[in-house]
Amino acid sequence: MPEEKKVQLKRLNSSKVLGKFMAEYYYELDNAAKTGEKKIAWCTSVGPAEILRALGFLVYFPETHSAMLGSSRMATDLIPKANAVGYSPDICSYLTADIGAYLAKVSPLATIFKGIEGPPKPDVLVFNTNQCRDVQDWFNFYGEEYKVPVVGIHSYVGVQDVTESHVASISKQMKAMIPLLEEVSGKKFDEDKFKEAVALSRECSDLWKDVLDSASAKPSPLTFFDGTTLMGAAVVGRGTKKANDAYRELIAELKDRIANKEGAIENERFRIYWDGMPVWGRLSMHAKLFAGLDTNVLASTYCNSWIFSALDPDDPFDSMARAYTELFIVRADDPKEKYIKDMLNFFKVDGIIYHDAKTCPNNSNCRYGMPQRLEKETGIPSLTLNGDLNDLRLVSDEQMKTNVEAFIEQLEERK
Amino acid sequence: MTMGKTDMSERPRTESSIFVGTDVGSSRTKVAVVNPDKELIGYSIEKSGTDFTATADACLATALRMAGTNQSNIKAAVSTGYGRNNVTCADSTKTEIGCHAKGCFYYFPxxxxxxxxxxxxxxxxxxxxxxxxxxxxxxxxxxxxxxxxxxxxxxxxxxxxxxxxxxxxxxxxxxxxxxxxxxxxxxxxxxxxxxxxxxxxxxxxxxxxxxxxxxxxxxxxxxxxxxxxxxxxxxxxxxxxxxxxxxxxLVPEHPQLTGALGAALFALENNCS
The missing domain is CATH 3.30.420.40 (ATPase, nucleotide binding domain)
Structure with missing residues (x-):
């Protein structure tokens, strides 16, 4: 009988530091919600967090809660609850899982962090549609439920080149939300604090980029699956000093691994670029599947989405506007393809996997011929996996496994 | 256009070295037996049912009978398909994509x-x-x-x-x-x-x-x-x-068997490498 390879995943020691950071982050939010000591703003993951920090808000990001609903595999049972109140099973399963959890009054936070019952009640909800329109609908739901204001930035989509007019428009929208945010926070907007938050965000972005760039080493000290959890601090903590300190420890460990030629997986034979969302409920399964095939999925569009190199504390509004519009997800296919080609080259990639996430069209870049165009241009083969970020009803494990194994066999034939 | 390479009438009745491919599909289980000259000398196709291991064993027995040989002559065996990990005689697995490709290229190089x-x-x-x-x-x-x-x-x-x-x-x-x-x-x-x-x-x-x-x-x-x-x-x-x-x-002689045949050819290659 053929034996299935047993794979033991390697853990980074500094992931504990980042875990501690996340715990402190959620306890601080929980305490603020219970005591009212600080105001809480909910923000989309690529929303204007720096403005909120400058006004003294603690910032909560519902998308991380949704990712936790996915990775804890709670999401699939909760999504139908949101479907039943009018949110289609075809729309963002972050949205439907999170609203489903709200309706069912459950949260993975309650399981992971003793004493926390669930997400902190918001005082205001702030979105940026640079990711998708779903975030606006998601926040509007909570605006109604909690009877708090919802304010947002309406971004451009399919941006070819980021122009001054894009920047001016987004910058204007950010400035326009400040009076309402001042009213909710009870504080006057402080330009110096704002610049400080932008400077810390930029630093966080640079550190996070160093983390991800370390995967260009052969063997790579990092996997995409590590990155999806390590990025938590870049998402929820950008604009804070604590997040930056946590990443410095991580970078030191990654540098050690590189110096010792220690790969994140044993015997790295193939290097894969992942485009699209992870399947949160299958992170460990997928990490083991690839490691068992001596293959490292080591770089991704997704983890790179929290690199904002345009941020400049000397020009805070416009640089934020530029950074949050330069984002991959906002762009037209031409700049997206150029970006991926650069990544393939930089990370010395053997193959690309596109995750076609059923409920996340904006993060599924394989639907308009991009895999075929890039393969023709670069000669690097690709595979498309059909699945979803959170809704495991849309995931076939056996099909994914067969597809991945067959793709690695295909790469073997090329060597 | 159907094409094939099997000529059962001219093959020797005993084979001392054989290579087996087993394709456990969702609907049918297929076994192919080849000799060192890559000739298909025995095969079997049965409903997969719910006990993949038993079906694969039964299929193997039928294919070996057709090949006029027995299990002790199996030098290597590869399994494929959904139930690839349930095949007792297999030493290793390959995906059905790889095996179908191998089997088809055998017929149509x-x-x-x-x-x-x-x-x-x-x-x-x-x-x-x-x-x-x-x-x-x-x-x-x-x-x-x-x-x-x-x-x-x-x-x-x-x-x-x-x-x-x-x-x-x-x-x-x-x-x-x-x-x-x-x-x-x-x-x-x-x-x-x-x-x-x-x-x-x-x-x-x-x-x-x-x-x-x-x-x-x-x-x-x-x-x-x-x-x-x-x-x-x-x-x-x-x-x-x-x-x-x-x-x-083009259609091979045994269109349902190409995955199992490909697996058997991989077994032969593995044994020679």
Whole structure:
């Protein structure tokens, strides 16, 4: 009988530091919600967090809660609850899982962090549609439920080149939300604090980029699956000093691994670029599947989405506007393809996997011929996996496994 | 065009070194036995059922009898398919994509596109003229265009599935089914029955639907090969595909066996390497 390879995943020691950071982050939010000591703003993951920090808000990001609903595999049972109140099973399963959890009054936070019952009640909800329109609908739901204001930035989509007019428009929208945010926070907007938050965000972005760039080493000290959890601090903590300190420890460990030629997986034979969302409920399964095939999925569009190199504390509004519009997800296919080609080259990639996430069209870049165009241009083969970020009803494990194994066999034939 | 390499009448009755490939599919389990000269000397096809290990063992016994040999002569064995990890005699596994590619290239050593239509999945595999895969596609999480679709439609029409193949060529006015979905297609079939459409016309429409689903999956290169249980049991589907793509299609001698044969050839290669 053929034996299935047993794979033991390697853990980074500094992931504990980042875990501690996340715990402190959620306890601080929980305490603020219970005591009212600080105001809480909910923000989309690529929303204007720096403005909120400058006004003294603690910032909560519902998308991380949704990712936790996915990775804890709670999401699939909760999504139908949101479907039943009018949110289609075809729309963002972050949205439907999170609203489903709200309706069912459950949260993975309650399981992971003793004493926390669930997400902190918001005082205001702030979105940026640079990711998708779903975030606006998601926040509007909570605006109604909690009877708090919802304010947002309406971004451009399919941006070819980021122009001054894009920047001016987004910058204007950010400035326009400040009076309402001042009213909710009870504080006057402080330009110096704002610049400080932008400077810390930029630093966080640079550190996070160093983390991800370390995967260009052969063997790579990092996997995409590590990155999806390590990025938590870049998402929820950008604009804070604590997040930056946590990443410095991580970078030191990654540098050690590189110096010792220690790969994140044993015997790295193939290097894969992942485009699209992870399947949160299958992170460990997928990490083991690839490691068992001596293959490292080591770089991704997704983890790179929290690199904002345009941020400049000397020009805070416009640089934020530029950074949050330069984002991959906002762009037209031409700049997206150029970006991926650069990544393939930089990370010395053997193959690309596109995750076609059923409920996340904006993060599924394989639907308009991009895999075929890039393969023709670069000669690097690709595979498309059909699945979803959170809704495991849309995931076939056996099909994914067969597809991945067959793709690695295909790469073997090329060597 | 059906082609083959098996000539059972001339093979020696005893083989001291044999190589076995077992393909445990969702619907059928297939075993192929080859000798060191890569000749197919025994095979067996049975319903997979629920006990994959027992079915694979039974299939192996039948194939070995046909080959005139016994288990002690197995030098290497490779398993493939959904139940690949349940095969007692196998030393290693390969994906069904790899095995179908290998099996087809054995019959047709040239650049080909393989269309494999199985019980629950379809595959399109492209090979270069060295037999190396240049790409592949599997159907998405849906039974449309697979054997399961045909089974469901036969059930709705209340006719044995084996009768479908002879009914379709008698169609004079094909009924087109518009839906992707097996359940919705079944509803369309019922609607057509209610509207008095002829069974032959509906059956041709069902085959047409399968071929359309396949053609949506990927483009084809010049030379196309069709395999799989659906191809083996429904040769009309090859005729219809030929009509739709405008050129003839190659079909190996045992279209349902190419995965198992490919696995056996991998076993032979593994043993020699």
């Amino acid at each position: 040239q650049a080909i596109t393989v269309i494999d239509i199985g019980g629950q999945d379809n595959k399109i595999i492209k090979l270069d003229d060295h037999g190396h895969r240049t790409g592949f596609k599997m159907n998405r999480k849906c039974a449309a265009g697979t054997g399961a679709f045909l089974e469901e439609m036969a059930l709705r029409l209340d006719i044995p599935i084996d009768d479908l193949n002879d009914l379709a060529p008698k169609s004079t006015e094909m009924v087109k089914l518009g839906s992707f979905c097996t359940v919705f297609s079944a509803t369309e079939v019922l609607e057509n029955i209610r509207n008095g459409k002829r069974v032959e016309d509906i059956v041709k429409g069902i085959y047409f639907s399968v071929v359309k689903r396949i053609m949506e999956m990927d483009s084809f290169t010049e030379v196309v090969v069709m395999t799989g249980g659906v191809t083996a049991n429904n040769p009309y589907i090859v005729t219809l595909t030929e009509e739709l793509i405008g050129r003839s299609i």
